[in-house]
Amino acid sequence: MSPPPHPAVQGKDNDRFPESAARSRADQARRLVDERAAQVIDVRERYEHDAGHIPGDAHLDMQHVALRTDSIDKERPVVFYCRAGIRSGMATEAFRAAGWDAYNLRGGLIAWTEYGEMLEPTGGIVAEH
Incomplete structure (x- = not known):
């Protein structure tokens, strides 16, 4: 069984991307993180x-998060995430509307771990909400 597709990151156009574009955007986000x-x-x-x-x-x-915008650098891209991508999607939309280069980790931490990405602390889990 092959792993599920890497979580796509929704960008400025916030559209659903074809699989190849979604992989490209996810790879870009992963590089930005790395x-x-x-x-x-994390908005959880x-x-x-x-x-x-x-x-x-x-x-x-x-x-x-809205009260702490001063702690987020507007000159650097920002990737928001949550458990499944819903809450982070709301944060992404609000920050994008206010001029940030904001992205949402589609599928959230669930998709992140299903793809085999690591969590902290060692042995970390995706908690229920």
Whole structure:
């Protein structure tokens, strides 16, 4: 059985991409994360983040993300994620509308782990919401 497609990242046009384009955008987002060129922000609740998260991310839960825009660099791309991509999609839309180069990790942390990507801490899990 082959792994599921890598989680696509929705970009500025927020459209559904053909599979090849989705892979390309996901690869681009992964490079941005790996090279620390993008800010990766988890908008889940604290207990969810503590259970498992993308290495090197920042945590700003949905209730506070709009209040902490000063902590997010507007000059760098930002990738938001949550458990399944719904909450992060809302954050992405709001930040994009306000002028940030914002992306949503489509499928969220569930898709991330299904693709075989690692979580922190070691043995981390995707917590229920």
